[in-house]
Amino acid sequence: MQKTLYHCIFSLLIFTLLFSSCQSDQRKKSDTTYPIIALDALGDTIRLTKPAERVVSLVPAALDALYMLHADSAIVGVPNRSYTDPNVFPYLSKLDPRIKARLIASPTLSESGMSMETIIKLNPDLVIIQSNQTDAIQMLKELGIPVFGITSQNFGQLNQEVLNLGILLGKETRAKELIAFTDRKIQVLKERNKNIRNKKTIYYAWSGGRIYSTTGRKGLINDCFEMAGLENACPYEIDAPNISPETLISWNPDILLLWNTDESVLYQQKELSSLTALKEKKVFNLSPPFLYDPHTLKIVLASIAIHHYSYPTAAAATLNAEQLEILSALYGEEKAKLILQ
Incomplete structure (x- = not known):
């Protein structure tokens, strides 16, 4: 009976080691298949096989970040207010002639509504959306479309989201440059504030x-x-x-x-x-x-x-x-x- 018990324990150990090895191999294979990995505001992992080349941004602040990242060519969808807001349209028109000519599609019907049909037709490899729009996020994921949820509730989170967007767009170096620059300017402000x-x-x-x-x-x-x-x-x-x-x-x-x-x-x-x-x-x-x-x-x-x-x-x-x-x-x-x- 003791031999049987030892045999069971030994078998269990072998199984555990094999299972762990299998999981490790799967993780390595996943990391190889999806070399681009980033986290969004929800803590969800976004995995891409290559940098995103067709991006729909449903968040005005994220759209702005794309221009800062010099990722203009990847933008295929913008928020409706890019065209309707008189405080936004004149400036985006200067950043992007396609905005001025109203050539980029807008899948949003309002601040919170969107046309899922338009998004699908745009064939995006990344959609940026407010993190609180959980139903839309779930629907996009079920359609196999990578989603990046954004919230930017504080400066630290804003920096992290810019960095993760940079990673997903193949612009990580540029993202780090932007963050380093703003950090330097803030340090200058802090020095002024000491007085x-x-x-x-x-x-x-x-x-x-x-x-x-x-x-x-x-x-x-x-x-x-x-x-x-x-x-x-x-x-x-x-x-x-x-x-x-x-x-x-x-x-x-x-x-x-x-x-x-x-x-x-x-x-x-x-x-x-x-x-x-x-x-x-x-x-x-x-x-x-x-x-x-x-x-x-x-x-x-x-x-x-x-x-x-x-x-x-x-x-x-x-x-x-x-x-x-x-x-x-x-x-x-x-x-x-x-x-x-």
């Missing part, structure tokens, strides 16, 4: 006149404030809280930051007339929005612009010069000059 003894407070109002919708201490906008050497007036540890006029008055921020909203909207709010920022006309509008999109690597340009406005005496160079430098590094000098025309 700030009393940080100013800032309040952010979302686009479209949503004055009482703001950003909490999580997310890219808050990262932007920290890079700029400012303190978020909103103390809540959430991404996008809604508040009351009374709450905003109690915070009484030094600066009010608007995004794609006319400043007159604030001054028309009689209940806010006691705010110091309104009395001292410390209202700053990040405009044009395309240049300062914090959901892209242009977050560094947004941070510098906010810093320039908030601490004008601490500014080491003119904003215009820094605009050209940063946009040249992100898109290339020729396209940067076109954008700024």
Whole structure:
């Protein structure tokens, strides 16, 4: 009986070793068959046999990243707002003549809707989509289409997504160059911020006149404030809280930051007339929005612009010069000059 027990244990060990060896061989074979491997925001692994050559981006920020990665030729599908948003179309038209001529297909029907039929006809080898659109992601996967889910909830994640997109497009070296450049600019900002003894407070109002919708201490906008050497007036540890006029008055921020909203909207709010920022006309509008999109690597340009406005005496160079430098590094000098025309 003891011999039988030893025999069983020995057989089990042999089976385990063979099974592990088989799994290892399968992994090696998979890595050889799919040499391009990256992770998306959902933690899902995307495996490609070769760099993506036909990419549909349903996320505006990701489309912007493709141009920064110099992957223009791979773009076969863009978000609908690339054509419909007056704050976006003029700039993308300068980056890509196909956008200007409206030659690139748009599979999106709205911000959240899409035409699966159009996507299939485009025969993409990669689709970039918001990570919260789980049903669409599952459907695309079932169709055998590689999907990259994107969310960019903070600066670290933004960098990681740019790097992973670079890997999938065969532009890893370019992605690392972009990340290294923005990191250097942020370090310069941090050096400037060391001289700030009393940080100013800032309040952010979302686009479209949503004055009482703001950003909490999580997310890219808050990262932007920290890079700029400012303190978020909103103390809540959430991404996008809604508040009351009374709450905003109690915070009484030094600066009010608007995004794609006319400043007159604030001054028309009689209940806010006691705010110091309104009395001292410390209202700053990040405009044009395309240049300062914090959901892209242009977050560094947004941070510098906010810093320039908030601490004008601490500014080491003119904003215009820094605009050209940063946009040249992100898109290339020729396209940067076109954008700024």
